[in-house]
Amino acid sequence: MPVPQGQPVAKTKQETLDWLQSISGDLATITLQQLDELLPWYRTMPAARRSTIGLVAQAGITSFVAWYKDPKSQPWVAADVFGTAPRELLRSISLQETLQLIRVVVQVVEDRVVQEDESLREAVLLYSREIAFSAADVYARAAEARGLWDARLEALVVDSILSGEHEEELPSRIAALGWRARGAVAAVIGTAAEPIDQDGLRRVARKHSVDALIGVHGNRLIVVLGRIDESKTEGQPSFQKIATALDPFFGAGGVVIGPEVGSVAQAHRSAKAALAGFAAIKSWPKPPRHIAADDLLAERALGGDMLAKSTLLDIIYRPLASNSPELLETLAHYLETGRSLESTARELFVHPNTVRYRLKRISEIIGWDATGPREAFVLQVAMVLGSMSEIEARKRR
Template structure:
């Protein structure tokens, strides 16, 4: 007797398989509502985040679970429909659900739904159990793809928003929407801020900059403008904190640690401002310093914008001129005219104590004392070559300004016939 099945037996076997699958599909469709109800009950019992959601959000999550069960039945009927049926599960969810439910929570939802289906359905047949496992894998990959595309879209939007914020800071065109835009970027800083300007590298790793800034306890906004790289740095200080931590790194030290992220060339740090909304002041100084940094042959990297005040003033920067006069000339003139006279003479005589003493008819020790008083009053030491240049520029600008002010105050004399 032959062991091979006859054509009639084979046809009968095929008909039985078709009949069994059709019966299974009909059974699955009948119990789909019970499966969805059981899944919702298990979600409420197992997931605290689900139970704490608003009713509308819970309903949306329930729709996703129901869509998953329905989609599985359709896929079981036609496995070739996997690409579009699996994607349809998440199409039923409102857009805001992606923002309120994380990928981890979505995977928890999928796992519980699969558990319910396995408990109620997998015992029907081994073929059905294997189908559940295959389909759950497809759904998990689809969920990851949905969240990846959402994250990519959000990343592109954040990059555009960050570029807009940095541009607003650089141009000083801040409006009422700037604080809300900054908050949308996840800015945690409420303390001091400053701007760092340098050359953009060929391969810029913004993720490395953000990792470094987190370790340093600062927030960073990054903007690449052609060949120029701009970083707005702010201390990640709590909103209710009154002042920065006493052990907080100075911004110049932070700039040195961020320096490897910049390309070759000059790196200029703007002055510190009280808050991010005032960062345009720091940006103006940093940009002005970056434009003239080549005027200082041995400028350090990074260099503070205030150390480039002479170059900035020569280039016509009104902020630099005002800073030099207000921080050097006026304090010295208000303190003592002897200090101004001694500083002028000392700089004009090539920083020679003896020549200055002879010109002023005083002892060299008196010159030393007055120079020390100059340093105490304004914080700059005239005995150093670089600081001497800063001080001499300030004296020149202050004298010009004083002469202009004197001419404006001088009364206009008229002759008897009314002529000037």
């Protein structure tokens, strides 16, 4: 039957396919022109990046032709569009910019193709949906891969801090994680809560102007905190207060706060002290919820922590020994007699008021009050360590 005059002749699918293949080059040229006219960010990109984006756009047009040829045999042919894009392209343009790119490509195809063949409108719409979902999938997988990589890198950084190894590599590794802290650093260790809300922990840390590195070792939660703004030291909350704010993210038991250090390069000192304190706090029947690692110096020293031993010698024994032998002797007798003024006075052949004066003088020099039960225990351990160190020193002479 002859076709009525004035009506367009319907093309077969093969004829339409041949026609699409013949104009694909023109479509790619027009697409590049439209990208340059409509997308300011595309115009400002380096030539190499524009060339790569042009390849992606051209791949999109070629992929549409292949998809139109047989949609069922290649339902995910749209995903091949981004196969030509190098990984760095995903870091140079955002998902929003990628969708703008797709919109321009689809608009060019629709304007050129649908005008010639209205039957292709549905095919263009279906393909544009596939290509948009494909772009979202590419960026989602890239984000997921980056998240997994960041988690592994963060675990590696925390391990390095705990072990004290690779200290010179820490700044570069931490920079890759987006670490913004430039001020003082302290480590906080406690039992991990289940489940661990790391995102919530980071939000609370940011509210207190600190950045956080998080590591989970067995049932232990290790958090390395660093002050973001080192220029504002006054008015900022202490690490003890920040640890209290992070309390809901820790499980049962004590939370130990390591000593404050100057930078993340020295974070292993704070972490090692906190780790030793976390092991020592188990010796307390009813430990406090939050406690500084330096408040556990005696327990840490008894547990074999060399840092705690040297600290006790430096802040207690050596200052007294270098100041006055009488003060050291008075403290030793006072502790040995069970903190009795009268017994100490008889041992030293002095008046009890003299013992009181010397104890006050000791407190002024080292900042520890021997009349309190807890501090007396710490002083007792320091005195034993001091005596042992003197014996070892005499043997080496």
